[in-house]
Amino acid sequence: MQEEISKIDIISEDDMSEFERREGLKSRLMEEEARRRGYEVKRLTFDTTLISIQGIVVLFKDMNGPLSSAALNTVVDDKHVTRTLLKAAGLAVPQSTYLPISKQEEIVSFAESISYPVVLKPNGLARGQGVFMNLSSKSELKEALSKLENIVDDNQTSVHVEKHFIGEDFRYVVVDGRVIATSQRARANVVGDGTHTVLELIEAKNKERLKDRDLKNFLIPTDIEKLTHLTREGRSLDTIPEPDEKVILRDESNISSGGEGIDFTDTVHPEFEKLALQAVKAIPGLNYAGVDMILEDITEAPTPENHVVTEVEFSPGPVSMFPWSGEVRDMPGPILDFYESNLDRLKPK
Missing domain, CATH: 3.30.470.20 (ATP-grasp fold, B domain)
Structure with a gap:
């Protein structure tokens, strides 16, 4: 049974796109652990591998297998x-409702019934895409709904509106x-030293993130429009934080958001x-x-x-x-x- 993994027709190197030649980190970590255990591994695409576990060939996408x-x-x-x-x-x-973007008045009414701040979330997007946190007023909520409609390109798409915990x-x-x-x-955050600006601290931290196998793919943005928590506190990229002062930059907590x-x-x-x-x-x-x-x-x-x-x-x-x-x-x-x-x-x- 172990030999059968090598009989499967694998996409040739010439046929693979540049994207497919790269390896997804999750599937690469599975591959490394499998090889460490002495298992044969064949890579199919960016995120899929075949691992022969004690003679049984198992297909994995990232770290997810047939079970x-x-x-x-x-x-x-x-x-x-x-x-x-x-x-x-x-x-x-969380206290929440689930309504189409088009039903803005109902969404606003619900938000007011549970009291601001609220969170707006699309249903099926990942890595924090389209998530708007800490919306503190009707105007902020409507602005976020408009932005979310542009992201999903359909005002009939239902979204979650929930109490900000x-x-x-x-x-x-x-x-x-x-x-x-x-x-x-x-x-996403930086820690002040009393000398450098927020922008300089972000750039220094991103240099450290570039050394990390995972975080190098998710640097802290320097676009001030994405640093919502920073601007809400009346700060800018030119602000110089006090020594040892921790400055939160974004409302989102995803690794992909910095x-x-x-x-x-x-x-x-x-x-x-x-x-x-x-x-x-x-x-x-x-x-x-x-x-x-x-x-x-x-x-x-x-x-x-x-x-x-x-x-x-x-x-x-x-x-x-x-x-x-x-x-x-x-x-x-x-x-x-x-x-x-x-x-x-x-x-x-």
């Missing part, structure tokens, strides 16, 4: 469906009923880990995923008021493997362990 199905991907990528399943499982989720953003990575990593996804991961695996309260496991179980058939929560203090026990579960990620990024601070936490290893222990489910009948 993490395309159907589940569709379900989890639909924020509205996921939110419905999480709420039905008894998990705390004050807290920090955390990602739990769950594999086979176990939390293998917990990371804070800290918003954020950074901080490891909290050893300090997270175990009851929050249980909630992360419960969130994955709320999606029938899901074996591994990322669970996002916003909460006030990760070391304290959860209460109905101190956290919300915001999303479940089908193919979470490797935040835990490239933390800005804290211990590195493996992702592909536990996933390959899961497939090794479930090979009987993959054998041809």
Whole structure:
């Protein structure tokens, strides 16, 4: 059976586009771990590989294999469906509504009923695209709706409007009923030295990010229009922060928005880990995923008021493997362990 992986017709180097010649980081990390274990690997495209695990050929897209199905991907990528399943499982989720962009008056009415600030989210976009945070007034909400309509190019597209929950953003990575990593996804920021401007501090930090295998792809932007938190506080790129002053630049906490991961695996309260496991179980058939929560203090026990579960990620990024601070936490290893222990489910009948 091991030999069969080499018989598959792989796209020739000449036929592959420049994009396909590159390798997605998540699939590359899986490939490296598989080779470390002595498994044969063939790359098909940018993000797909064939890994022969103890003689059984398994197709992976990024870090997701056949026991993490395309159907589940569709379900989890639909924020509205996921939110419905999480709420039905008894998990705390943000107060929200789900309406077409065209129904602006209803959206505004809902926002006012739950009180500003609110968050506006498209249903199926990833990496924070089209997400507008901390909208504090009717005018800000309508402006965000107009921008979002331009992004999705359809005012009949439904969007989430939800209560802005004050807290920090955390990602739990769950594999086979176990939390293998917990990371804070800290918003893009710089720390002042009393001498350099915000722009100079961003440029210096980006030089450090360029040295990181993951963060080099997600530099902190220097476009002032994207630095919403900075401008809301009345600051500019020319501002010189005080020594050791931490300046938050953006409202979004995604790594792709210039954020950074901080490891909290050893300090997270175990009851929050249980909630992360419960969130994955709320999606029938899901074996591994990322669970996002916003909460006030990760070391304290959860209460109905101190956290919300915001999303479940089908193919979470490797935040835990490239933390800005804290211990590195493996992702592909536990996933390959899961497939090794479930090979009987993959054998041809």
